[in-house]
Amino acid sequence: MELSEKTVGIVKATAPVVAQNAEAITSTMYNIMFTNHPEIKALFKDAEPDQHKKLAAAVGAYAANIDNLGVLDKAIEKIVNVHIRTKVQPEHYPIVGVSLLEAIKKVLGEAATPEVIDAWKEAYFFLADVLIAKEKIEYAKA
Numbered sequence: 001m002e003l004s005e006k007t008v009g010i011v012k013a014t015a016p017v018v019a020q021n022a023e024a025i026t027s028t029m030y031n032i033m034f035t036n037h038p039e040i041k042a043l044f045k046d047a048e049p050d051q052h053k054k055l056a057a058a059v060g061a062y063a064a065n066i067d068n069l070g071v072l073d074k075a076i077e078k079i080v081n082v083h084i085r086t087k088v089q090p091e092h093y094p095i096v097g098v099s100l101l102e103a104i105k106k107v108l109g110e111a112a113t114p115e116v117i118d119a120w121k122e123a124y125f126f127l128a129d130v131l132i133a134k135e136k137i138e139y140a141k142a
């Protein structure tokens with residue numbers, strides 16, 4: 001599957017405002033996720049206190065390179081390795097996705113129009129599918 005041109009355009013246009021607010025967005029995302037899904041906390045038991053900064057950096061890099069994803073291969077490989085170590089599963093992705101989109105809405109307020117949210121939703125689940133496919137291969141090897 002390919003991302004639509006419209007989505008690529010919107011994500012690129014909103015990449016700066018998302019990057020400027022990335023740490024607020026990702027810390028809000030973890031608060032929302034841990035409130036609605038306390039069982040997910042166990043996965044993050046060994047995480048550093050700055051985990052939200054790592055996710056923020058990844059979100060920023062993704063948005064900035066949405067039309068040139070090849071440059072993210074190394075970063076994606078690293079994320080996959082960490083996810084395998086912490087036993088992330090496909091069914092966790094919608095939980096993170098919904099929490100992230102809610103956090104974007106909360107932090108960006110009116111700037112997060114339905115069109116912007118739709119584009120980020122498509123972009124998130126596109127990346128999620130890439131990670132899920134790679135993680136599936138690694139789990140099968142183990």
Ligand code: HEM
Nearest residue numbers: 043044046047048054055058082086088092093096127128
């Ligand atoms: C597109 C979606 C996602 C992205 C871009 C992403 C990104 C990242 C990044 C950048 C790291 C840090 C890697 C490092 O330490 O170098 C990480 C670690 C981690 N992620 Fe994800 N992630 C995603 C989805 C998920 C999901 C769905 C879960 C499950 C709830 C999850 C759970 C974790 C855990 C448990 C860690 C390790 C924390 C630790 O112990 O250090 N991630 N992820």
